[in-house]
Amino acid sequence: MVQYPLEVSAVITSALSGMIAARKKGLDLVGVYAIAFVNAFGGGTLRDVLLDRRPFFWVRYEGYAVLVLLLAALYVYGSRLLKPVKAPAYRVFALLDAFGLALFSISGTAFALEYRMPPFTASLLGVITGVVGGVLRDILLVQIPVVFRKTATLYATCAFVGCWVYLVLVLWQVDMAIATVAGFCTIVLLRMLALRYNLTLPTPREEE
């Protein structure tokens, strides 16, 4: 299966997004772990609460929650060790993050369909799974969520479009594996284009 390594990297990249943001605000290990945890598992947890689905991902695979704790401790106390990794890692990070967004969004949509949600709701639950972790991180750090900002490159929008590619193919009875791959690749590709060409949603004419 290709899903497992993807899942691990998605958890790690989203936890790392949380840690970086938390350290910028000067939080201690408790704060860094809490933010990393929320960033990694918040979207899936909200989706599961909305779908009334148990057990949560981080309960079924308890190792992930422990892994994030170890990463947080390493990040806070061993950041000197991590230094050489950082500079060249940015592009890799962005790519892994796009994989994570794609994985979380498509799997969120698939779970929603399994729970017999109507298509539009399923697409929203896909986006929620992919994006809400970062929103909760920003709420805890008292800053307007990055994905909502006018200056942010396309992120939720990539997830939304990819979820609809997946949904349309599923509704057309296309083979599940093909639909999954198509939706997944759409999200990764759009996200990479958005980063490369600095794409944002068009700005409206005037502010009020």
Place this chain on the structure above:
Amino acid sequence: MVQYPLEVSAVITSALSGMIAARKKGLDLVGVYAIAFVNAFGGGTLRDVLLDRRPFFWVRYEGYAVLVLLLAALYVYGSRLLKPVKAPAYRVFALLDAFGLALFSISGTAFALEYRMPPFTASLLGVITGVVGGVLRDILLVQIPVVFRKTATLYATCAFVGCWVYLVLVLWQVDMAIATVAGFCTIVLLRMLALRYNLTLPTPREEE
């Protein structure tokens, strides 16, 4: 039924409250839609999570979530079109918003009773249904919730009093329809009075 048009207008006014606040903070379409969605459906969703009640309002009537998306797009990109509507619309907006508060609060209390909640809890769930959408909007926009502020005209208080009018009549075995109308009108009336005479909760003597 009179409930249906009321419901539509409640969704629209609360979504609009969210959009206005989101645009003031300069968010893009993703942000405006998310805030509008949360403002319109957040209170009912929290109530349903607390009551363990499914499906959510916005899942059962999927059209609402689509409607809010269309409104958000219109608001962000077509605000020039909306301009002539705005100025005179303020009073209408305030009235529709009061209708929405009343509808959400009374229906929240009624659902809570149906789920055999004790009366005080039912009144809280009524207020939560009416008010929490706006609270979540403010959390996402990183501002202290408007309804909690000393300078805010009575809002949650109107909902609380109206819910108790409804509850007392229901506990006295008064006809359900009468109780509903009495609670509803209490909220609308109190809210209109609060706006007209700028009523706030009494300020305490001293700050600490």
Place this chain on the structure above:
Amino acid sequence: MVQYPLEVSAVITSALSGMIAARKKGLDLVGVYAIAFVNAFGGGTLRDVLLDRRPFFWVRYEGYAVLVLLLAALYVYGSRLLKPVKAPAYRVFALLDAFGLALFSISGTAFALEYRMPPFTASLLGVITGVVGGVLRDILLVQIPVVFRKTATLYATCAFVGCWVYLVLVLWQVDMAIATVAGFCTIVLLRMLALRYNLTLPTPREEE
């Protein structure tokens, strides 16, 4: 039973923490009540939502929610009456708050075990029960959660250690009562030491 008076004092101290913080931000009675409520019941409610456990503590014992409303009204409008109590009360408050943290955390862990959560998850749910009320209070007041700050004396960490003392004893088949007392005392003791010696988590070398 010794649990009942402990529970009452835990609710009162955590509600009071919320009220003090809310008044500092100049909120009205609605705000003070909402923050006190969230501070007192937020952690247990999130735990119960995560465990899919009903009814909530504040629904089963409706008196607590009413009690918090009365306390909030007294705090906002009768703070002159409370004045003589305040100054010498600080140490008592800190002790009662530590009791509350211990009670909430250990009972949260115990509930999680009852719902067959794995140990690490159970320890997290214990900490969540003890700590999340204060986190939600800070979110509503638009400030970075106190427990996450570098300058904060050990709080979540005390709960985490105490939950593990409890868990290890339970997994070793030690008598439940002994495990509970041991975990409880660990948390209270650690918290008192943290306050007395101003213990914080070690600061990492460098900020980024």
